[in-house]
Amino acid sequence: MAKKAKSRTIAVRLISMAMTGYYRTLIRPRAHRPLSMMKYDPVVKKQVLFLEATKGGKNK
């Protein structure tokens, strides 16, 4: 049986670079480059850089 086709988009997690543990989940096209943006972090109450986290970081 043929494998199920991968979806065109994936959900990614953007982590606050203020190291507060705050993150946002966004959906981007699979083929797109990793996301990064300035967003508000409510813990430090400021706009900080959010970077997309690579998956499976724990084991690698």
Add this chain to the structure above:
Amino acid sequence: MQISQQVTTLVDNLPKRLVNFFARYPPQIHSAAVRRPAPAKDQDYTPKKVESPYTPDRDAKGAPGEKKFGWTPSRALLVTSEKVRNPFLPHKRYGKWEAPKYGLRQQADLMKLAIKYNVDALLPPSRKSIEFKQTRRAERGLQVKGTGVGHKVKGHKWERTMESRLEERRKAMEGMPEMVRMWKQRGHGRGWRQWPKRSS
């Protein structure tokens, strides 16, 4: 003759429980007054380890500075000679601890009775004696269960790790303007190399 009469009346006035106890453990042999003098710390007799079943190793919650087998004035009060067994203390025999002849509750009862009739000095050394309690209070001060003095508090994980987490956050926020500048310089993430790893 008169003295013996006085003694007789004193004994008559004592409750039967105390009389029986003194008959079984005569004060001239067992009482705290005639026991071996308590070894002082600076004397040549300094036991490296005062053995006691009341201080087992499994007790991990002890006060941080307290030595489990060290010399303390209160522990020295309970050291009695090997030949005459103290019915109020556990006894090591054939490598095993034997329970005291009188448990702590019975000791407390006897001690209260003896204090009432003013003959508590005739009882053997006990953890329930006024002398022991006062010495221990002098040693420990306010280290009473429930006051928190001399106790370690584990706390929640968020409380234990709070300091290091705040420090990490502070460092990150210090480096944030430089990071944002680099990010803008590299085409808003196009040339970015150090993507964070997802930890959970």
